[in-house]
Amino acid sequence: MKIVPFKNGSNFSNNLVLAEKLILLGARPPIVSQLCQLSRQQSIDIFKSLTGCRPKQGMLPHDLQWVIRSTSNNIHASLFLGILDDARRRLSIQYSSAQVLVDVYSIYKNVASKILTEPKKISPAAQQFTLDVNRAWFLISMLVAGNLIFTVCTCCRTRYLSTIHPDATFSQCPICNVWKDRSGRRRWASAKSKKTN
Structure with a gap:
């Protein structure tokens, strides 16, 4: 890793430690750079020294509708942002x-x-989480901006995320208001699906 000049030694060292932790969790350099007050090049250099490869190119997660694309997405996002909100x-x-x-x-x-992975998983290292740290960072910005709100289900008392969306289907509980299709995938309940089941 290149030696980079810095102004405040203690803050810089703290930021380096945090940058390493974020990268080991899977964070991409632009997020590391923003959160740890490092330059773009510093973040890339740290990423390469820790992972041994160049960072992935392309846009960061920015899908405003990701939370409501599936019940699984909603459950994972609700768990993560629920922990954050409680803290x-x-x-x-x-x-x-x-x-x-x-x-x-x-x-x-x-x-x-x-609690949210299949029992067939072989090892913790092989687990793939629905919500990666980059999308988690984006969800925090959505919550701060007021694009995501918590709702409590009147049936099971689960706290889940909903968005400001014209379709009421996407403001339903991801645990109670779902149905399974023929392949076993969980789908949001709608007036049409309730009639067929």
């Missing part, structure tokens, strides 16, 4: 900081690996 309320923390993302995403991975 913010109890500890009076800021939403957008590298340490918060590292801590909350690590908790999410730990919980999700125990």
Whole structure:
């Protein structure tokens, strides 16, 4: 890794540690650069030194409708942002900081690996999470902007995410208001699907 000049040694070293943690969780250099106050090149250099390869090119996650594309997406996003919201309320923390993302995403991975993965998974290292750290970062910005809101299901009391969307189907509970198609995939319940079941 190249030696890069810096102004404040203690802040820079803290940011380097956080940058390493984020990259090991799968964060891409633009996110690391923004959260850790590092230059683009510094983030890329750290990424290459840790992973041994160049970072992936292309746009960062920006799909405003990802949360409502499937019930699985909604459950994972609700779990992650629920942990974040609870931490913010109890500890009076800021939403957008590298340490918060590292801590909350690590908790999410730990919980999700125990309750939201198939029992057939071979090892924790082989697990693929529906919500990666890059999309988690984007979801935080959506929550802060008010594009995502928490709703509590009147039936099962689950707290889930909903969006400002004209179709009420996407504001239903991802646990109660679903049905399974022939292939076993969970689908949002709609007036049409309720009639066929």
